[in-house]
Amino acid sequence: MVRLLQLGALGLALSGVSAAVALPQTDDGTAGKPKPPACKGLTKRQEWRNMKRSDQKAYVKAVRCVMTSPAKLPKLKALGAKTRWDELVMLHQVEALQIHSTGTFLPFHRYFLHVQQFLLGECGYKGGLPWWNEPLDSGNFLSSPLLDPVTGFGGDGTGAGNCVNGPFDGLTVSIGPGFNNQPRCVNRKINDFFSPLTNQTYVDDALSKPDYATAWLAIYMGPHLWGHVALAMMDGNSITSPGDPLFFTHHGFVDKMWWDWQAGNLPARLSDISGPNAMSPEIGFIEFDGGIADEAASQGWGSPSPAMLAITPDPKNGDNGGTETTLDHVMSSLGIIPDATVRDVMDIKGGYLCYEYV
Ligand SMILES: [Cu+2]
Numbered sequence: 001m002v003r004l005l006q007l008g009a010l011g012l013a014l015s016g017v018s019a020a021v022a023l024p025q026t027d028d029g030t031a032g033k034p035k036p037p038a039c040k041g042l043t044k045r046q047e048w049r050n051m052k053r054s055d056q057k058a059y060v061k062a063v064r065c066v067m068t069s070p071a072k073l074p075k076l077k078a079l080g081a082k083t084r085w086d087e088l089v090m091l092h093q094v095e096a097l098q099i100h101s102t103g104t105f106l107p108f109h110r111y112f113l114h115v116q117q118f119l120l121g122e123c124g125y126k127g128g129l130p131w132w133n134e135p136l137d138s139g140n141f142l143s144s145p146l147l148d149p150v151t152g153f154g155g156d157g158t159g160a161g162n163c164v165n166g167p168f169d170g171l172t173v174s175i176g177p178g179f180n181n182q183p184r185c186v187n188r189k190i191n192d193f194f195s196p197l198t199n200q201t202y203v204d205d206a207l208s209k210p211d212y213a214t215a216w217l218a219i220y221m222g223p224h225l226w227g228h229v230a231l232a233m234m235d236g237n238s239i240t241s242p243g244d245p246l247f248f249t250h251h252g253f254v255d256k257m258w259w260d261w262q263a264g265n266l267p268a269r270l271s272d273i274s275g276p277n278a279m280s281p282e283i284g285f286i287e288f289d290g291g292i293a294d295e296a297a298s299q300g301w302g303s304p305s306p307a308m309l310a311i312t313p314d315p316k317n318g319d320n321g322g323t324e325t326t327l328d329h330v331m332s333s334l335g336i337i338p339d340a341t342v343r344d345v346m347d348i349k350g351g352y353l354c355y356e357y358v
Pocket residue numbers: 092099100109
């Protein structure tokens with residue numbers, strides 16, 4: 001936590017990061033590529049408290065089903081995934097050092113929610129993913145309806161392991177913390193000292209940015225980061241926080257921020273992408289001091305094993321040899337669903353994706 005308080009100084013470093021990032025050409029390079037089919041109806045992603053109780057129950061039931069369904073992918077099972085949910089968390093773990101602090105942060109996490117939607121579909125769920133309108137609860141996450149043990153995701157963690165009560169009580173996640181894999185309960189520790197930093201002022205600040213290079217940083221370092229700090233999901237661990245189902249409502253909020261920003265200038269912002277395509281070992285996670293090696297030690301993450309590195313995709317795949325994230329950047333789910341490009345996910349109504357936030 002002490003390290004997080006050093007973020008004031010980090011803001012200065014960040015302005016250097018964004019200044020160094022050039023905007024891409026707007027030519028989207030789609031010539032010769034098949035267009036995705038048009039959407040035949042949009043899935044509605046509703047704020048949790050606006051969902052019908054029966055839809056909330058169906059969602060929770062499907063999440064529990066994914067969390068208790070056996071893992072399927074041999075290469076992920078070999079690395080310790082026991083359930084389908086573990087495979088999802090492992091995807092975020094294996095690629096953690098290329099999907100954070102990079103231009104693909106927002107596209108990848110949009111794709112990641114799409115992967116979750118696919119897995120819920122295996123368990124019969126056909127509804128939209130819920131999202132959490134965090135500004136409604138900023139400063140008072142503890143009283144949020146999303147943390148209700150009966151009609152939400154369970155409350156604040158308790159006991160030595162900070163295990164949650166509610167619908168995910170008693171379930172085990174075997175991936176994490178960090179690059180270590182130890183079975184644990186679903187856990188979180190709410191801190192309402194930090195939750196005010198997810199409020200509307202910070203959302204509006206991010207939405208006011210003129211280009212992707214500044215918008216993704218404002219989202220990443222603003223409400224995205226502070227929501228994570230305030231929730232401390234799965235040991236507060238940046239690498240494996242998706243073990244807690246609440247992660248996906250937080251990232252629905254994050255994805256909606258990006259979409260709301262994109263929708264502020266269509267169609268131009270459907271092709272505005274930039275940012276480094278790989279995490280610099282010297283900088284590491286931009287929200288922490290030090291490079292990757294220092295952070296691995298100070299955060300207790302450990303390092304990816306050789307077996308993990310063997311299945312980690314090239315973070316520059318599709319970027320034509322450059323260091324900048326492009327629309328052709330390839331995102332992989334390690335075989336859960338087919339790979340996709342950044343271009344595929346730029347438009348949430350573009351055909352590859354078909355949903356809207358309501
Ligand atoms: Cu992430």
